[in-house]
Amino acid sequence: DAKTTQPNSMESNEEEPVHLPCNHSTISGTDYIHWYRQLPSQGPEYVIHGLTSNVNNRMASLAIAEDRKSSTLILHRATLRDAAVYYCILFLDYGGATNKLIFGTGTLLAVQP
Amino acid sequence: DSGVTQTPKHLITATGQRVTLRCSPRSGDLSVYWYQQSLDQGLQFLIQYYNGEERAKGNILERFSAQQFPDLHSELNLSSLELGDSALYFCASSAGLGVYEQYFGPGTRLTVT
Numbered sequence: 001d002a003k004t005t006q007p008n009s010m011e012s013n014e015e016e017p018v019h020l021p022c023n024h025s026t027i028s029g030t031d032y033i034h035w036y037r038q039l040p041s042q043g044p045e046y047v048i049h050g051l052t053s054n055v056n057n058r059m060a061s062l063a064i065a066e067d068r069k070s071s072t073l074i075l076h077r078a079t080l081r082d083a084a085v086y087y088c089i090l091f092l093d094y095g096g097a098t099n100k101l102i103f104g105t106g107t108l109l110a111v112q113p
Numbered sequence: 114d115s116g117v118t119q120t121p122k123h124l125i126t127a128t129g130q131r132v133t134l135r136c137s138p139r140s141g142d143l144s145v146y147w148y149q150q151s152l153d154q155g156l157q158f159l160i161q162y163y164n165g166e167e168r169a170k171g172n173i174l175e176r177f178s179a180q181q182f183p184d185l186h187s188e189l190n191l192s193s194l195e196l197g198d199s200a201l202y203f204c205a206s207s208a209g210l211g212v213y214e215q216y217f218g219p220g221t222r223l224t225v226t
């Protein structure tokens with residue numbers, strides 16, 4: 001399984017945008033980029049995923065570099081509720097065989113009021 | 114609320130004992146996953162079932178086993194428990210195989226004394 005590298009921690013101020021980076025230099029053509037987050041004392045929560053193009057949903061935006069070796073999760077206006085560990089995961093589409101998630105150590109995002 | 118339920122919420126037991134953790138997936142979801150989260154190992158994939166059949170195995174110990182029943186609920190059995198098995202155990206479900214988001218339950222906290 002290809003690996004991702006994320007900063008251990010980041011800080012942001014409330015109501016400001018947050019850019020969470022992820023490096024995945026060994027990504028292959030069929031790897032999807034998934035983001036999950038884990039709020040304190042809760043199970044992980046799906047945030048967004050993409051393959052090649054930038055993606056937006058109600059929670060966040062995902063910007064994918066043209067060479068796909070890195071991506072950035074963008075929270076447009078951070079709230080205190082966004083304080084969590086954010087995981088960037090490369091998901092290989094095994095052609096329907098399995099869709100297990102391999103979690104790394106993630107980025108702990110702190111949001112200051 | 115993800116729609117995935119897990120019971121019990123907390124479990125305290127002694128070394129050498131056997132426990133069963135239960136998971137009910139979201140309505141309509143065919144895939145069930147089990148993950149273990151401990152302080153030293155982080156979030157680790159254990160096993161996946163799809164429509165009653167085992168699909169993928171991760172770092173699951175031989176003392177652990179799982180099954181998915183015809184009504185799609187799943188159970189994770191942990192036997193000959195050791196202190197190191199103390200962890201949070203999460204169940205997740207997804208609609209099927211392929212690139213689907215996973216919905217995680219609130220977890221079962223297992224403490225082995």
